[in-house]
Amino acid sequence: MKIYHYIILLLALAAPFLLPDYRTQLAFLWVMIILALSWDILGGQMGYNSFGNIIFFGIGMYTCAVFQRDAGLSYYPALLLGMGLGGIVAMLSAVILGNALLGMRGHYFSIGTLGLSIAAGELAGGWDFIGAGSGMTTPMFPGALGDRDIFFYFLFFAWTLVTFITLRWLYRSRFGLAINAIRDNEDKAEAMGIYTTRYKVVAWIISALFLGVIGGGAGNIIGFIDPKEVAFSGSTFGVWMILMAITGGKGTLWGPVIGATVFHITQELFWTLLLGWQRVALGLLIVLIVLFFPEGILGWLRQRYPQRFAANSIKPDQAS
């Protein structure tokens, strides 16, 4: 571990006590970071645009909420088991969907996932078992309101650490090299003996696990699960995760973290000034970043100050 790791860790531990008014937003910061990191597994490292990763977030959210409602356990075990179960269900759906969709390449996969996420929202809106269009409410937190935010803050922080460390390890291992090879040239990767479809499905499963677990938690901190506006919300979380990952620098480990932090802070501070034009700004931002700033913040820093920011391991050119 380097010195800045300790600084970030300390800051993260102290943040809810330094800024007690913003605990909910700080807890959401971790959700955002996980969204961006898990999108980047496919979007950045593997070169597969997934417009539908939000589906695992929603699956985790609903699974957790249903488990909390029907399991009859007390609050904490129900929440933790529900989040775990959300992750497992999300992984299982990634196995099924991945085998069906990931044999395809590039734009077919993208449009397929785009359709999938919207279909999921529509189906959830018509299914009575999970509350159909009127959504679900999650159980009340048993303690005081301030404790609730601190509890969720550290819960999400722990899961972010798990996500980050797992991904760091994965990207340095053979797995990371394999998915980078798929991004750079899938035909060659296959010719070199990599089982590309298997690697792609595994990458999607990992992405689904992190999203599914945090989805369950996010559902509880929001308190109300609407099928189209919260769980399978293509126009908020679904777009944000893409925007955050490419803002920070896709295909890097720290990029999504930086992107999510910058985006979340900007959003909390300035978003209300836009008076309802936020979602318009979102579309515009994506276009502008893709056109004029495709390498993202970290990618730009790497080009500008290579001796300070370049990755330790040898990475191929960022242009996929």
Place this chain on the structure above:
Amino acid sequence: MFDNFMILFDAPVFSIDLLVNGMLIGAIFVLAAYGMALVWGVMNIINVAQGEFVMLGGYVTLVVVKLGLNPLFGIPISALVLYAIGWLMYRSVIYRVVDRDVFTSLLATFGISILLAQLTNQVFGANVQTIDTGLGTWYFMNGDVTVAIIKVIAFVLAVFLGLVLWLFLKKSRTGQAIRATSQNPRAARILGIDTHRIYATTYSVSAALCGAAGSLVVMAWAVHPYIGLPYTVRSFMVVIIAGLGNLPGVIMAGLGLGVAENFAGFILGTEFQIAFVFLLMIAVLVWRNFALRRQRKYLK
């Protein structure tokens, strides 16, 4: 769910109604799909914003009607306005992503799609809007089969525009240049074709086709700011079923999709119609890919 299914057996005349209206809807999908196939084939861009052009066409017609003109004038006006919007879109965004990888063009058009949908939502509100053309309806078989005349006009117009597009691509100099560019842009440039101008024309023509389609959508059914994505997905589906550069195939696939969707909407209930469209697309993709995988190929 199965009650409605049994109705089809008890009263077969409903099937005829669904079939006829489905084919008429399908004509509009065909029109939108022409646009997508054109951009895809020539520029190798999957334009996620294609459906938003349909939606915008509908809103242009709404404005035309508010200005007091006959809604039928909305069709050419929408096409013209959308031609201009397409041109602007190309000059501002698309020309920067034409020669870049699929990843970039997908993200950029995805951003445009969000931008246009949300902008429309801000300007016109999220309400479902429609126009009454006052053209009336034909009734057949004791009123069990109803056909709005505007839908027939839509059908005829779709087929007519398809023919015009085919002739344009086959015969006119610009059409020949478009086909040359789609075959080999580099060679076309060497032979003196201004490929950027051709790309701009292609993109604008595709937007104009979608604008005309949207104008028909608002008259025959209804529009709201978020109908764009379903139209993108439908056009995409029609194109992958038919294959690129196969205009008769696009017509068959579009009409078939319209019929399938209409039956699904009746049997499953309209609230599942959109979900059906998206799931059908995934099924088509998976099926196509599965068939190719046996030959060690994949969808390109």
